[in-house]
Amino acid sequence: MPDEPRHNDFLSLGPHGFHRVAYAEWGNPDGRHIVVCVHGLTRNSRDFDELAAALAARGCRVVCMDVVGRGDSDWLEHKEDYGFAQYLADAAALLARLTAPAPRVSLLRRLQGASEGQRIDWVGTSMGGLIGMMIAAKPNSPIRRLVLNDVGPLVPWPALARLKVASRGVGMRFASVGDVERHLREACAPFGPLSSDQWRRLAEHGSRRGTNGAYALACDPAVVNAHRRGGNAGVEFGSDYLFGIDLWPVWDALECPTLVTRGAESDLLLESTARQMRERGPQVKLVEFDGIGHAPWLKSEDQIGVVRDFILAAEPPRPRS
Numbered sequence: 001m002p003d004e005p006r007h008n009d010f011l012s013l014g015p016h017g018f019h020r021v022a023y024a025e026w027g028n029p030d031g032r033h034i035v036v037c038v039h040g041l042t043r044n045s046r047d048f049d050e051l052a053a054a055l056a057a058r059g060c061r062v063v064c065m066d067v068v069g070r071g072d073s074d075w076l077e078h079k080e081d082y083g084f085a086q087y088l089a090d091a092a093a094l095l096a097r098l099t100a101p102a103p104r105v106s107l108l109r110r111l112q113g114a115s116e117g118q119r120i121d122w123v124g125t126s127m128g129g130l131i132g133m134m135i136a137a138k139p140n141s142p143i144r145r146l147v148l149n150d151v152g153p154l155v156p157w158p159a160l161a162r163l164k165v166a167s168r169g170v171g172m173r174f175a176s177v178g179d180v181e182r183h184l185r186e187a188c189a190p191f192g193p194l195s196s197d198q199w200r201r202l203a204e205h206g207s208r209r210g211t212n213g214a215y216a217l218a219c220d221p222a223v224v225n226a227h228r229r230g231g232n233a234g235v236e237f238g239s240d241y242l243f244g245i246d247l248w249p250v251w252d253a254l255e256c257p258t259l260v261t262r263g264a265e266s267d268l269l270l271e272s273t274a275r276q277m278r279e280r281g282p283q284v285k286l287v288e289f290d291g292i293g294h295a296p297w298l299k300s301e302d303q304i305g306v307v308r309d310f311i312l313a314a315e316p317p318r319p320r321s
Contacts, residue, residue, distance in 0.1 A: 009023065026056040026063075033060045033121075035061070038067065038122070038124045051308075058312055099142065152270075153277070164225075174207070184203055190293030259284075262288045266293050
């Protein structure tokens with residue numbers, strides 16, 4: 001079982017005021033190789049415990065954000081504010097926080113470069129991958145390498161409809177953590193097999209006990225319909241919107257090396273989309289995991305190893321001027 005992370009939070013600004021964004025942090029707080037991990041639609045930061053521990057053991061500072069409305073982050077009072085516009089603003093605020101010189105770094109260390117030369121990589125599952133894709137495509141983006149876990153620039157409507165059905169547990173009440181675990185085992189079965197201890201940890205970290213003694217998933221039910229309500233101002237969608245969420249213009253703007261991990265049975269990242277991603281956009285490495293749907297947990301050693309090797313790979317030599 002991985003060690004427990006440090007827990008932090010910060011204030012971010014939305015259309016109707018400030019809200020608190022929480023994140024779990026692993027590794028050296030002064031580390032210059034920062035890996036930001038962001039979860040899927042109704043999940044939370046603790047999905048990355050095993051991956052974060054593995055990367056921290058190799059010298060990375062790993063920061064796993066609870067997207068607003070999930071985990072330990074605040075729920076928004078104005079539900080129409082949920083959407084990619086707010087998620088991008090929160091992600092930008094997090095990156096600013098992580099890259100600011102820390103007060104504990106001495107002047108001598110700063111002069112020696114302790115606060116310089118940071119590397120920032122992004123690992124995003126499903127929705128978290130879309131957020132990362134949009135951040136990385138912005139001019140002067142600090143993202144060096146991008147990992148998209150079972151998501152691409154075209155998300156078909158049938159997959160979104162299935163996700164909505166699969167999210168039916170959001171808002172339900174459970175008598176015990178064991179009931180939460182049984183629900184997650186059914187709802188998250190396509191993600192792949194886990195040990196009993198891992199399922200229990202997911203249930204414990206992904207639920208909250210109310211004042212009435214009942215448990216509920218740590219997710220605002222309003223996030224499930226966020227895309228339909230709006231909250232996506234400033235996001236550039238493509239012309240194939242009738243087929244699903246079309247972010248091909250964003251994909252074509254990417255320049256950073258990108259690893260795409262795909263569940264071989266995924267209905268969200270179609271094989272045809274993955275193939276097209278290799279034909280256009282940035283330099284892509286594609287890895288598929290057999291017997292897995294949407295989306296791989298990134299908890300098993302084979303899946304962790306693929307991401308770890310990509311994140312820690314040496315930079316190619318720069319051409320001489």
